[in-house]
Amino acid sequence: MNADGRARYAGFAFVGPFLLLYLVILIYPLLLGIGLSFDHADLFGARRWAGIDNYVRLLADPVFLRSIVNTIKLALLIVPPLTLIALLLALALNRATRAAAIFRGIFFSSSVLSVTIVTLIWRFILTPDAGLLAYGATALGLAPAPFLSDPSLVIPAVAITTIWWSLGFPTMLFLAGLQQINPDIYEAAALDRAGKWTTFRRITLPSLRRTLLLVVMLQTAAQLQLFGQVQLLTGGGPGGASRTMVLFIYEAAFGRWELGYASAAAELLFVLVLAITLLQYWLVTRREPER
Amino acid sequence: MTSLELLNIRKSYGGTRVLDDVSLEMDDCEFVAFLGPSGSGKSTLLRIIAGLETADAGEVRLAGRRIDQLPPGERNVAMVFQSYALYPHMTVRENMAFGLRNARIPKDEIDARIAQAAEVLEIKDQLDKKPAQMSGGQRQRVAIGRAIVKQPGLFLLDEPLSNLDAALRTRTRVELAQLRRRVAAAVIMVTHDQAEAMTLADRIVVMNERRIQQVGTPMEIYAHPANAFVARFVGSPAMTLAPATLVDSDGGHARVKLSDGAEVGTRIAAKALPAGALRLGLRPEAVSVVAPGAGTTDAEVQLVERLGDRTLVYAKLADGQDITASDQGNSRVTIGQKVGLSIDGAAAHLFGPDDVGHHAEPAT
């Protein structure tokens, strides 16, 4: 009635500031980006309508196509091992001992470092003339592998770096998921004389299904957008062997000033990430019974 | 010193009518219980008085002043929530001072009121503790204290005893009764427990299905329930309602026959009774256990509850009608035993097809 009239709009005062920024700094650029992708535009503001020209050019551009392949290769090389290792770590470290807490701390510590620190560290592990791995190899009597200059080795090298860097977050997610499992279920399984492997397969794993899906979805989306490691460690080389899509976008926009072209590539990446994420979601949840 | 008036309150949620034309008048310093099952509308009514909900139609007046348009803080009303709703991050003192500070009451006055309330409620040494450090009973006293210091014209208590275990409940009941004498204000208590209402209230407002069924003192409601619902809701164990037919009206008083053939003479005026199916209402204390054949009728015992001071005997008549009787504490009755039941017709009630209750005329 009375105070209600004013109160009905009081809510706007509270959500307003955020919403304003949200619209101006996120939604508006989002729409602008779509528009840009249909233009010939450079970084200095000149715009000309291009229709679907950028997209057509992209799909015929061997550099871009190679970057798609590289991006997918990297994601495939990173996500499964990362998920598996994180799961194993979470299982092993899901206990209340002091040692487990210390180990958890160690495995998570790499995640708080920035990408520039990580690439600095790993550059001098991977590089064949002064790197740590090179010393290890020569000590074993092997030739040091030119990780960063051999096209066939460069993607695995980036993958290893990224896995080292990214372990923390998925491990934490799995730990949280494990802790949500009702311990009574394990006791019931013990009473049903279930062995360790059976318990894992039939009880732990199904209970972790949602977490597993979350980890895979988040990591896939993140690794499809891999940027810093390749920009700093390899520069996309050698010869474009490690150029990812985001690096391509960066080079097109800030190297060659082709803003429209780069925007179109960005939109395509957006669609790719969205499609793969939704596909993963659909594949897993369609087999779940309706809740 | 105030009085509360509710005029034709109506409230719906979506398409569901929750309160249907509710009206009531209360005197200042009266203790009224809103009694009813869940869904009867009693909590909604309380919240409308408090200002936490608005009625679709009708008025609320306190001391002649119309308050239903005012925000909750300006109605001179204080409420004790079922879950106490104490501010977890504030000490007891701050909890009690919060409302007073908002009302811009001077600091000395605030301190004085808190000290006085703390004294009365025996929470003086809890004043600097936080709610989490206190027991349930203590928290309730803080909630009451928070209401007292506001010195409102009307106290609202929402199911004050439901959260407490049995022992604490009895003790708190006594405290509430004592408290009520100390504050010079009206109190409304919402409860679903008829024993609470009976022991604490000056008047009870029995509600069911969104309407007020009866308003009266506890004794009135117990002795003269307005309809079958009130008759069965108040009083434990519930009154037996057995189908009966009118056979005679000797001396103007109705005489009825039960479904198993037994006849009971009542003191209810026959000419006031409506035509149609009747039900005879018997409280357990009106039915006593005797030797088979020596009473008004015979029955088979289904269940025996020994309470110490009396024994409740749940029995079935020959035709299957359930009936509850009361026997002395050391009764030897057992399950399956055939007993005689002596019915005191003078204490009987009759309910017509419209559920309205008819009661014995007072002896002249």
Added chain:
Amino acid sequence: MSVGPQRDRLGVPALIGVTIGAAIMVTPLIWTLLLSFKSNAELMRSSAAAFSGPYTLENYHAILVGSQIGRWLLNSLIVSLGTTAGVLILSSLAGYGFARLDFPFRRTLFVLVLLGLAIPEQAVILPRHQFFAVLHLHNSYPGLILPGLVAPFAVFFMTQYFRAIPVELDEAAMLDGASRLTLFWKVLLPLTLPAQATLGVFTFLGSWNDYWWPLISATTSDRFTLTVGLASAQMNYAQTSGLGFLMAQAVFASIPILIVYIVFQKQIVRAMAGAAMR
């Protein structure tokens, strides 16, 4: 393999695996640390010199005396603290609004905010760059802070937290004559402190380690954040050939964030667990 919360010791194979894993995690960090304590001259000849003495502090000295790293550190502090404060304020206000107040289109607007969670950085970063260029916001603190304030996750997080507070507290406060603002400020907000701590640390970390946006928005080296500055140092490495110095910079840059990690470990873990609950 362990199968559930165990109170006993790790099985031997698992223990070995975890120890090896931990060694792999830590070795790169130790290597970097060792390198930072060697003189550049020695390392020019062979970086294997890192395995033996003499060790020196000359690189750290050079950092504290000469390099721009101090400036970068300051920039990072200003940007990250500014972003964190901004996010906490905006998302608390918005969270309260969405959770407790009823206004037209509330549900639609909330869904709109949630959709923002699905938008990846590259879909907006280029047009945002152009947009900010028009507004002359580049290479400035506002330019670095503003994008970070748009955090749909933060609003979602705070909304859920406010929703979890029982409504009876609001009602009691209303009966106590509190205005909406008093209710927000004195009753509800203090109850969200744990959430604020968690969200604050999470936001701080994300802002501190942000790479792409500061890279393209800060154009002069005196505006670089630590993360970007370190990247530029890395790229200039070829010219300077100061490996020890470079590694010292890496260690130096790690210290603030590792301190935050150690101090706020609980909050960080809680933030992760909170994300898992989604």
